[in-house]
Amino acid sequence: MTGHIRLRLTQPQVTQVWADRGYAGDLVDWARERLWLSLRIVSRPKGTTGFVVLPCRWKVERTIGWCMNARRNARDYERLPQHSEAHLNWALVTMMTRRLTRKSPRTDTWSRKPRATQG
Known part of the structure; x- marks a missing residue:
């Protein structure tokens, strides 16, 4: 398919x-x-120069950053794309279950939209 x-x-x-x-x-x-x-x-x-936070893209890049925290996703070890996909899914499930079972709400640098820098 x-x-x-x-x-x-x-x-x-x-x-x-x-x-x-x-x-x-x-x-x-x-x-x-x-x-x-x-x-x-x-x-x-x-008219912008330097780093600029682009709408919607920061969400994708942040999520990819979270996935790369899982050691196995930081390198391309897998032979089949399905294996890589499974490891990405596992990393996201692990991240979400940790966030859902957290005792108190926490805000950190990853949960907020970054500020655009002036160039």
Whole structure:
């Protein structure tokens, strides 16, 4: 089964994907026609220099950072993509169960949106 059909069958709730400017163009049409996804291109604001927090992308990058805290996900040890996917899922399940069973709410640097730096 090809990857795009598998995505539709296993994750039907995914309806929108954010992507970098490098993915603009034909991929937007392909995602709409084949995956029935809305591919939103996130661009830097005009006239900015240096590091800028881009809308929506910081959530994805933060989550990837959390996944990389799991030692096995920090390197590409697996032979099959399904094994890597399983380890990513396991890392996210572990993270969420720890957060859900926490005795008191805690805010840390990872749970807040970072501030944009002035360039």
